[in-house]
Each structure stands twice: as structure tokens, then as C-alpha cells.
Amino acid sequence: MDKKVKKEFDPKIVGFLCNWCTYAAADLAGSSKMEISPALSVVRVMCSSRVDHNLVLTTFFNGADGILIAGCHPGDCHYGEGNYYARRRYALLKKVTESLGLESERLQLTWISASEGNRYAEVVNSFTEKIAKLGPSPINCRSDL
Amino acid sequence: MKAKVGVYVCECGPNIASKVDLDRILETLPALDEYREIELVVKKYGLLCSADGKNYLEEEIKSNGFTHLVLGACSPRDHNKTFIGVCKKTDLNPYLYKIINIREHCAWIIPDKEKATEKAISYLRGGINRVLYQSSLFEKQLDIDPDVVVIGGGIAGIETALSLAGEKRNIYLIEKSGKIGGKSSRFSSLLPRQGKGLALIEEKIEKVSANPFIKVFLESSLESIIGFLGNFEIVVKSKNGNTDIKAGAIVVASGYGLIDPLSSESHSYSESDDVYTSLEIEEMLKEHGKIMTKSGKEPASVALVHCVGREEKGYCSRICCNYMIKIARYLKDQSDAIKVTEFHKGLCMPDKGDQSFHKAMAERGVEFRRIQKITQDGTKISFTGMDGSPGNADFDMVILAPAIVPSEDTDSLAELLEIPVSETGFFQEMHQTTDPVATSIDGIFVVGAAHSPKGITDSIFFAQAAAGRILTHLIPGEKIVPEVKVTEVLEAFCTGCQNCLDVCVYGAISYDESKGVSVVNEVVCRGCGNCFGSCPSGALRTKHFTNPQLYQEVREAIR
Amino acid sequence: MTEDYITMNRSDNVLIIGAGLAGMKAGLLLAHAGKKVYLVESLPLIGGKVIKNEESFPNLECSTCMVAPVQQDVLQNPNIETLTHSAVEKIEGEAGNFRAVIKKSARYVSMTDCIGCGMCFDPCPVSLKNAWEEDLGERKAIYVPCAGALPNVPVIDPDQCLQLNGQQECSACADSCMFGAIKLDDKDETIEVDIGAVIISTGAETFDASKLPELGYGKYPGVYTPFEFERLFASNGPTLGELTIRDSEKTPGKIAIIHCVGRQQVGYCSSVCCMYSLKFAHFIKSKLPDAEIFNIHSDICLPDKNYQKFFNKVKESDTTLIYSPSPEESKVSQNGSGLKVVYTGADGKEQHVEADMVILSGAVIPHPEGSSVATIAGLNLDSYGFFEAGKDDIGSVHTSREGVFVAGSAEGPKDIQSSVIQAESAAGQVMICLGEVNR
Ligand SMILES: Cc1cc2nc3c(=O)[nH]c(=O)nc-3n(C[C@H](O)[C@H](O)[C@H](O)COP(=O)(O)OP(=O)(O)OC[C@H]3O[C@@H](n4cnc5c(N)ncnc54)[C@H](O)[C@@H]3O)c2cc1C
Ligand SMILES: Cc1cc2nc3c(=O)[nH]c(=O)nc-3n(C[C@H](O)[C@H](O)[C@H](O)COP(=O)(O)OP(=O)(O)OC[C@H]3O[C@@H](n4cnc5c(N)ncnc54)[C@H](O)[C@@H]3O)c2cc1C
């Protein structure tokens, strides 16, 4: 791919945010009027553990260039241990995505607490940049979801 | 019936209107091909959350007879409840509505108006598609049993029972031993600010026997338990048979034990040495009225050794410093001539009256020695001071403060009740700071020293806290309304692998042997969705957050 | 329970003074039981001290994540009337039949019309130190104490606002508000409510370190109080969490944390200072891994099953723990461009460490408004100035006046866990006090 095309490439990123921490951080970033990349679309889930492999893989299969899963810091999960499960599933998913020929950086799991509005902005913006550099996802077998 | 979706975008004053081209939204959405099959009403309004806005919305829902509603406005954290309230005033089921956050997620973070508008349209399309996949959910009301079972008749269990018992609430107090009162009733006296002798404990014990609404089961234990908040069924095993009890809540107050000092490498002694545990001294004084050596003499010098077994257990037992000073006072009260030395590793006296007690005893000649390390062999003690200098001494008597450990039945109770035990071996609370009396099972509470090492005062506070939870949540004659956005099992898909059972920290899932499938208890489930990801067969469905619903949002995100 | 409680005009409402975690928790329980709750808070925001902390010990949980859902639940609960920026002026009557007078200070911004967009701050010409941020940041005359404050509605400081203090005509904020939410002619308002029971949950403060001049607080910019440090560390704080020394861009390389400041003066151990001091050490390590940290302590008080584990973790993280029999008697002085802390060592001799930043872990003391609340509510204080509870009883949240209860750090220094426990206990006692309905 030449440079020009890369520059024009607008990645499509899905952000699965846990309701209790990261979604609140996104709100704080918003009310602090931070500039955040529109490439990421927020999908609110109650807990990062709700994000299962089906959801992630289907999202990739349908052409997402990147997926961000973000929840409460370890120990802070509103439901006790959900984010530990999310972390385990993430480790597995990383392997699966790689075996599909997707760069593993396209999937990112992170912890952002409710007071970390600026970190939310940083994470989203740098993730967008990273995905933009990687270019469009090599898989897109868009089915009707 | 053809779906009729109302879409209302809020100007939020200039907040959204100046950053997102609402008129373009109004033009774009109805013109989209994909909405041919449905009826779409798209309008904008100044401030939907204002009193006028809410009335307007209510009128619009009613007059248009919407089947679904989508709002493009602010964060659900701000106003989801507001608009659910509006829906509830109409025939529209609140779970057929969705708020889309085009303020925090578009207007305020995307400076380019065109881009912000595109993003808002994309989010709204996701929202419209999602509501079409949403289903009505209905709140349920469940009858409850207000009675309470208390396990353990120490001070914590007693206080729980006394705070709760009444005409409309029976308390079943299950005690393992032959009498209630717990460890505290074995002491000689309590701390200075806790009244004379054991009066406070004895009064409470009497109140229990006088209370017609408290039924005490002595020499009894918990045999089995099933059920959930408001509806537990318990079997109590006593000498003369089993009793079935129905209760709405269970309070665990099974207390503590003391570590065996000999299990610590730093301590050794034999039967014949004048070495005692703190509890033995309390009992000796209570029984004989005097603290004496084995040869029947008053000791001339006594060493009080704090923190026995603390390193091994990995926590501070919180109350030892305090009661060791109390024991120093026993000795000084007996005879001012007794030389008392306390070896401690930093005094932990977290209650406001403690320091002055310490000071008073220091003034009466008790020597407090802060040390780094100590080894005790019989009545011989060698230690390392804070400056690293070694020392040793021989005493007539040594009194040890063994670490407080969970009562011996903790593990078996935890297994019966299906509540977790923490790293330290005590019962694990729901949340360290914000929910300390609750456990992971709704309706089961843990109080007193069964929760963590604590004195009588804190044991009582914990007991009252559990009572506070029960008094405000299990009101006789009233019903409880469980969460509706919970997970369900699609039995046809469930293979019975039981993967999901361990995942749920709330113990909401059980396995139905007869059907060979798992069952989610809707009353217990909080709808986190964690189990969902553990099911290899796609047999679980977390209501209002199903995959088809989330896919609708995803699809628009990556369009 | 005596029969007298069940009189015809008994009120079922509850007044809670102080909307920290204790007040909020008690309020939510009572509201759940169907009681009408008046939750009075003197500040313009609810949440109490905990929301000043980025993370809370022992699990280092994000405090906002922990408290914000509670704040939201309180504000959205139909049974709770939250009266911020308000004060209780009178409580008359007796258990079951109190009448309280509450003064709602003019906020100058309508709670119903304002949507919290924050457009009104920039236009305001007046800038001053933000007391909620421990004077480490600035605010305008119209402000919210911090980003994410709840309720998210600004307040105008009438002493500083040019229009309201009469210095100059100004309506810059009102002109910028598209919702007409700003009412410069707003007036204080007094309401009277009937209540059956009262919970005092006014919390506590920390020791005024300037009372120990040898410690250099107020004299050296590098010397901090605990809440100053909490705000300095907070990612929603004045430096967005960047650890720089006051009035400079300098990152500290060596930090001394002095435990037990004021313990001798107040006469009790505050039970939380060791833990928050260790938390600070951990905070600093997490942001400045190369920093040298000295915790100068005497006794180490770790009164919970999970506290020593945290202590061990800090101990292992190459934080230097220095034992001193009397850390509060340390002396802080200028040393070149940095500071020097002289303390008494384990051997009784003077020792010292160099530091760029010194944090004074101050004792927890009664809230300065405590005594006036005690007068208004007719309550006794204990010898330390906290609300007296259970004079002839142990483990009691009953104050010296029947029907009035106390919870949280208003009763004495305590961690969040113990504050919540007392709150739940007080809620239960209120239920009992309000009558037989429930038992
Ligand atoms: C030497 C010493 C001196 C102390 N002095 C003081 C003092 O002066 N002031 C103070 O405040 N604190 C003092 N304490 C602490 C005090 O003992 C505890 O705070 C208090 O006993 C805790 O009460 P509890 O009800 O939680 O537990 P416990 O007193 O241990 O009572 C638990 C009860 O549960 C029963 N039980 C256990 N397992 C089961 C089961 N499976 N089924 C049914 N029943 C069961 C036990 O038989 C017991 O009756 C002292 C502790 C020690 C060791
Ligand atoms: C530096 C520091 C760090 C700490 N860190 C931790 C930690 O990490 N973990 C932990 O468990 N504990 C910690 N604590 C302890 C914790 O802060 C307290 O346990 C907790 O704040 C107590 O809550 P509260 O509701 O009783 O009081 P507060 O949080 O103090 O709330 C009281 C509320 O009442 C209001 N009020 C006061 N007077 C009046 C009045 N007259 N009228 C109306 N309202 C009034 C106040 O404005 C305030 O909002 C720390 C304490 C300190 C000093």
C-alpha cells in the first residue's frame, strides 16, 4: 500500500467499554471537551467480562480494523472478578486473531478508571493511530450480522 | 404490527446543536433505505431532560403510539433513569427505549461539525437497529420471609438477634456449644471503657433468653441450606433431631480461634513452664480470682509477648495490643510489685480511647518494649531491639498473644453456604470498603470476628450493620423486586457442561440434574454477563445485552 | 420499644447531616425502606473525603469508580432529597417528632435548569485558588469544585463574584449560559421539615500541621498535607496527576513521609494514617519508580485482615521504612535547593534524610463545624471533640439525644470500611427508632 492511501485510511474501531469505569471515563473526557478520534465507536457493556469471543470475532469478521476492550482496573470490577475473566479470554483471543492472520495489536484490552478521562482520550487516540498505521484489516467477510 | 420508532434528538441548548447538525440528522435518517419497513418519526427538541421536555416526550409517545423510542442526547449515566421514568408513564416498555450519547461521544469530542454529525448519525442508526432487537422486560415481585437465621451465639450473633427480633420477625440462633456468649463470656473483664466486669455481655445474654422472638438452638449446627435472598430453606441439626426453618436472610457469626503458639518457630515451651496464652489467663483469673504460677505463687516478673504467629498469618490481629494492656492491668491491680514488660512490634490501637489506656498503664510502671524480633523458650526471652542491639531476660511467667484465626468451622460453613473465604482464611466480604457485611450471596451476611479479627465493639457494629441491611431490605409484608436485566439459559442449547457454574461470583447458576441443564436464578443474577463468555454452546443470554442487540451497534460502527 | 413512639403525628422522615460515604450509604438504605430522606451537605458537591483520593487502600481501588455509582444512586433516588450547599440551623422536638430548620444558601445556579455544560466558567473574569483542591488549583467565581463533581451544577461564590460583592457590574456567566440557569438574584432559602430521626455523618478533617512549626508546613513549598498530596496525585486534580513540587515544574527525587503528625497533640492514634502513608509511598513509586521514599514512622497500625499484606508490598518495593520513636517531633529545614528532615532514630540519636518533598501524615481530627452541629442538635461531644456515642453502652451509634445517631468519621477516625459499617448500623437503628413496622 502506498503512503497516500494509508493517509486517507479512516480506521473503523469498536470500543467495548464497561459501564462502571471506562464508560464513565469516556463521559469525563467528553465533559472535559477533550479531542478524541471519531474512529472509535463506543459500545457499552455492563462489564468487560461480557465481551465474549463470538462478539470479538464477529466484529473482526465484519471488517472492524481494531477492537478496544476496556474495563475497570484489576480488583475494581463492579462484579468482583469480571475483568480477570476478561483478561483470560483476551489472552486466548489474541492467539485466535493471530491464527486468523490478523495482527495481534488490532485487539487491545486495557483498564481505565472513572477518573482517568485524559487517559481514556490518550488510549483511544493512540490506538487509532496504531490501527491507522497498520492499515485496513486483512479480513472482511462481511456477513449480515 | 409495523414498528413505529420515535427518534428524538436533544439540542441540549447549544451543547449538541452547535456541534452537530441536527437538521441534517432529521433529513438523513427518514430517507434511509433500510428503514422502509418501519415507520420512523425523527424530531429535535431543545432540552429533553427539562420538565417541559419530559412532558413533551410523554405526549409524543402517547399520541404517536410508538413501539420503540431512541433518544439522541447525553450520557445514560446522567439521564437514563429520567427517561425510563417517562416511558413508565406511558404504555411503552422502558426496555424498548435507548438513549444514544451524542453529546459526550460526538458533540464534545469531535471539533469538526461534519464529522461529529456523521458520527452522531452512525450512533443513532446503531441505536435504531438495536431497539428493534430489544424485548420488553417486566419487573417481578417476590414474596419474602422476614425471619433470620444467625449462626453462632457469640457477642456478634447475640447482637444481631437482639437488633432484629420482633413481633414480625423471628430469629433462629444456632449455637454449637452448650451456651451462648462466645469467647467474651470466658473473660475476667472487658476493656476499661466497656463497663464493669462482664456486665455488658451478661445483660445481653439475659435479654436473649427473655426475648420470645429469639429461638436458641444449643449444641446445634447448620445441616443444609438451599434458596436465595428472601427465601432460604435451612435444616438445623440438634441433639434431638433436625428442624426445618424458612428464612429470608442468614447471618454468619461463627467467631474466631487462636493460633497454637507452638506452630510458630519462635516459640517453644512445655506443659510445666509458666507460659500461658492470653485466653488461658482470662480464664484463670475468672476462675481463681488471681494470676498465679504453676507452683501457686504470684509471679514477680511477667513478660507479655504480642504478635505471636503474626508473621506466619500475614496480618495484624487488631485487638491483641489492647487486651494485652488489659492483662497488664490485671497484674498491676493484683499487685503493683509485679514487674510487667510488654514486648511488642509497634502498638496497633486504632480506637480513640486506646492511647490514653496505654499511657495510664505506662505511668503505672508497665514497661513497653518495642522490638524487631523475639524468640521465647519457656520463660526465657531473647530479642532484638529497634536499634539492632540484642537482649535477653528470664521471667517468672510469660503470657502470649496468639494471632486470631478463623474459627475451625469456617471452611465447612463456607462450603455449605457457598460463600468464599479470603486469603487470610476469614470469610470474604462482598467488597472490602463499601460492602463489608455482605457476602457474594445476596441475603447472607458475615459479622463479628468471623469477618476479621475484631473486638467486641466492632463486632457489635458489624452485627448492627447486618441488621440495618435486613431491616431496610426484608420488610415484613413487602415484596422484593429483583433486577430484570439478567441472564437466562436457553435450555435447548445447554449441553450441561457446567462451565458457567464457577464463573458466577454470585452463585446465581446451579445445575438441574434432572433436566441436565444449568439454571440461572433470576433473583440472584446481577446481569454482568460474565457467564455468557464461558458458555461454549451459546446457551446463555444476558437480557438487554444479547449478542444480536450488540451486533446492531457494532454493525453501524464498522459500516 | 415503648408504645410512645407510635403516636399519631410521628414522622417517618429522616434527616442526614453530611453526604460523605457514611451519610450516602445510610440514606440509600433508608430510602430503600421507603423513608423520605433529607440529605444535607454543606459543600456544593456530595461524596465527602473519599472522592479526593485517586485510589483507596488497601486494594488501591479507584475511588471515583467506587463512589460515583453511590453518588448517582443518591441523586437519582426519588426518596432522597439532597440539599447541597445547605446547613441545618435548628433541630427541635423529640425522637419521632423532630422539626428541623434547614438553610439552603443561594447557589445562584438553578439545579433544575443547569445541565452542567461548564460554558459559564471561561467568561468569568475572577480567578482564585480552589479550596476544594487544597488551593493547588484555580477556579472561577462560578465553579464546580472538581471535574466530575456531583451534582454537576456550578455554584457562584458570592464573596468573589464581582456582581454579587458589588465591586463591578458583571453578568458574563449569565450571558454565556444558554439555559438561563444562572440567577444572580438568587436568595438564601430556609425550609422546615418534619422528621422522626437524625443521623450525623459530618466526617472529619486532618490535623493542622502549621501548629507544629518545626515541620515547616506553610514555610516550604515542598511540604504537603495529606489531602494536598491526594489532590496532587489525582488524575482529575489540579496537575492532572503529575507529581511536581508546588509552584514549580520540578519532579521530586526524594520524598519523606512523616507518620503520626499530631498524634501526641490529639491523644489518640487515627487508625488510617499508617495506611494512607503507605499508600502514598506506593503512589509515588507507581509514577516515579526511581524516586527515593522514606517513611518515618513509629508504631505501624494495620487494623484489618488485609492491611499487612499491603504493608508488606510497600516494604518490598524498596521504600525505606525508618523507625523513629517520635516522628512527629521531626524538624524540617531548608537544605540547598531541597529540604532536610531531622528525626530521632531508633538509638535515640538524631538522624536525618534529605528530601525534595515532605508529606506530613496528619492525625484525623473532628470536623471544625462539629461543635456548632453539636450545639444545634443538642448533642454531647467526647473529650476529643468527636460526637459522643453510646456513653453507657459499647458499639452504639446512639448519641446523647434520643433519636439522633452518629455514623462514620464524625464519631472518631476510621477507614471507609468502618464508616460504612456504622452507616448501615445507624440506618438499622433509625428503622428501630421509627417504630414497630419492621420487626
Ligand atoms: C484474650 C482475649 C481477650 C479479649 N478481650 C477483649 C476485650 O476486653 N474487649 C473486647 O472488645 N474484645 C476483646 N477480645 C476480643 C473478643 O473476644 C471478640 O471481639 C469477640 O469475642 C468476637 O465475638 P464473636 O461473636 O464474633 O465471636 P466468638 O466470641 O468467637 O463467638 C462465636 C460463637 O459462634 C459459635 N460457633 C462457632 N462455629 C459455629 C458453628 N459452625 N455453628 C454454630 N455456632 C458456631 C461459637 O461456639 C461461639 O459461641 C479479646 C480476645 C481475646 C483472645
Ligand atoms: C488523607 C486521607 C486518606 C485516606 N485514605 C483512605 C483510603 O485510602 N481508604 C480508606 O478506607 N480510608 C481512607 N481514609 C479515611 C476515609 O477518608 C474516611 O473513612 C471517610 O472519609 C469517612 O467518611 P464519612 O462519610 O464519615 O466522612 P467524610 O468523607 O468526611 O464526609 C463528611 C461529609 O459531611 C459534610 N459536612 C461536614 N460538616 C457538615 C455540616 N455541618 N453540615 C452539612 N454537611 C457537613 C462534609 O462536607 C463531607 O461531605 C483516608 C483519610 C485521610 C485523612
Ligand code: SF4
Ligand atoms: S456453560 Fe452453557 S452449555 Fe455449559 S452448562 Fe452453562 S449454560 Fe449449559
Ligand code: SF4
Ligand atoms: S450474568 Fe453475571 S451474575 Fe448473572 S448468572 Fe451470569 S455471571 Fe452470574
Ligand code: SF4
Ligand atoms: S449554569 Fe449554564 S452554562 Fe453553567 S454549567 Fe449550568 S447550564 Fe452550563
Ligand code: SF4
Ligand atoms: S457575574 Fe460573577 S460569577 Fe458571573 S462571570 Fe461575573 S464575576 Fe463571574
Ligand code: FES
Ligand atoms: S464492571 Fe468494569 S470491568 Fe467489570
